[in-house]
Amino acid sequence: MRLSLVEAVKQLKSGEVIGVPTETVYGLAASLHLPHSIKKIFELKKRPLINPLIVHVAALREVFFYTQDHPPLFEELAKAFWPGPFTCILQAKLKLVHPLIRANLTTVALRIPACKVTQKLLSLTGPLVMPSANLSGRPSSTLAEHVEEDFGRFFPVLEGGACVKGLESTILLYQDNKWVMGRLGALAAEEFESILGYRPQLIQKKDQESPLCPGQLFRHYAPQARLILGEEKLFNQTSVILGFKERCYPSSHRLISLGSLDQPEQVAKQLYQKLRQLDQEKIESVWVDMDFPSDRLWLTIAERLKRAGEKA
Ligand code: TXA
C-alpha cells in the first residue's frame, strides 16, 4: 500500500513501521524515539536482536548529537560522502541511543541519505532507524514492489521509485588507528583513498572474535534459486544464465541480463531485482557469469553474488 509523504510522517509518528526509499535500498523505518516500534522491525524482518540497526538523520549536527569521541578524519569523511551511501560506526552517547538499536554495543551506525524524498521525510520526522526492507537473508528491496513482496501487499510503503544505487551503503569503522570497511557497498574502497590517503581494507569475518559488524555473520541477499557461481563443469546443470548483454552464451541457455560490462553502476542498480526475478519465475538454478573485473564496484557485486550463493 503506497503512502504519500504526509501519510508516511503520520504513521511513523504514531508508532507504525513503514517502508521508506533511499538511494541505496528501501529501508524498514521506525522513529528513533519509539523503542516499541523499533522492536517491531526485528519481529517483522525476523532479524536476530544481536544485529544492530543504522540510524538515519538529515544533518551532520544530529550525528554529533548522538555520538562522541570522533576518530581522526571523521569530519573529512562526513563532508565528502554525506549525504550519500556511506555509513559510519561511531561511539554512541549511550543514554541517547536505545540499546535495541545498537544491539547493546557501545557504538552506533549513522547515515545521512541523499535521496530527496528521504531527506524531506527525515526533516519532518526526526531520526529514523532503518535496516534494509527485506526478510532477513533475502535480497534487499530496490522497488516498493519488493517491500510488498516480502511484507504483504497492504504493507505501507512511501513510494520512491527504483533506488538509484541498488546496493547498500558502505560501512566504515575506526580500528587500531585506521579506518576499515565493515561492509562493502555502493561506494567503492577506492573512493575513500583521496580523503584517507590509503584504501580501507574489509574486516574479515574470522578476525571478529566479538564481531565488529555483526550483520556480516548472517546469511544474506539470497534468492530461493541455487546460484552456480561460474563453475564451468556445472554449466549444464541449468538452462538459465545470469550474465552480461555483450557476451555470447550457448543458445541452449536463456540469458537473464545483469546489464553491460561497461556499466557496473547499472549492474549494481539491477542486481537485487534480477535475483528476485529468479524466484518470481520459480527458476530453480542459474549459472552466474563471474568473469568480470575485480575492482571498484565490481568487488561489491562479486561479494553480493557470493553471499547470495551461500547455502542456508
Ligand atoms: O544502505 C543501507 O545501509 C540500508 C539503507 C536502508 O540505509 N540499510 C541497511 O541496513 O543496509 P541493514 O540493517 O540491512 O544493514 C546494517 C548493517 C548490518 O550489517 C549491521 O550489523 C551493521 O550495519 N551495523 C549496524 N550498527 C552497527 C554497529 N553499531 N556496529 C557494527 N555494525 C553495525
Ligand code: MG
Ligand atoms: Mg540488510
